[in-house]
Amino acid sequence: PMRTYSSGMSARLRFSIAxxxxxxxxxxxxxxxxxxxxxxxxxxxxxxxxxEQAGTVFLVSHSNKSIRDTCERALWLEHGELR
Structure with missing residues (x-):
């Protein structure tokens, strides 16, 4: 059962399903x-x-590297304000 999975394994499963x-x-x-x-x-x-398959992906992350490596455009939210 999923409740026995680690947080990393649960995240992998959820992302894979999506x-x-x-x-x-x-x-x-x-x-x-x-x-x-x-x-x-x-x-x-x-x-x-x-x-690239004409889909839109909203990636929420604290990792600047993930954003830079994955996204063409980004919005920066800092202390509740859009930068």
Whole structure:
């Protein structure tokens, strides 16, 4: 059962379920934060693939590297204000 999974394994499973099919819009909220480097690299590649297939991906992250490596455009929210 999922309740026995670690936080990293749960995040992998949730992201995999969400990313297995094509979406018009996909919201990824900190899903990559708990994964290891290999998981993040594969996940970022899948996000880029979804984006290139005319989909819209909203990636919420505290990782500037993930944002730079994955996104074409970004909005920066700092202390509740859009920068």
């Amino acid at each position: 990313a297995v099919k094509d979406h018009d819009v996909l919201l990824v909220d900190e899903a990559l934060a708990t994964g290891d480097a290999s998981f993040r690299k594969r996940s970022e590649a899948r996000i880029r693939q979804l984006r």
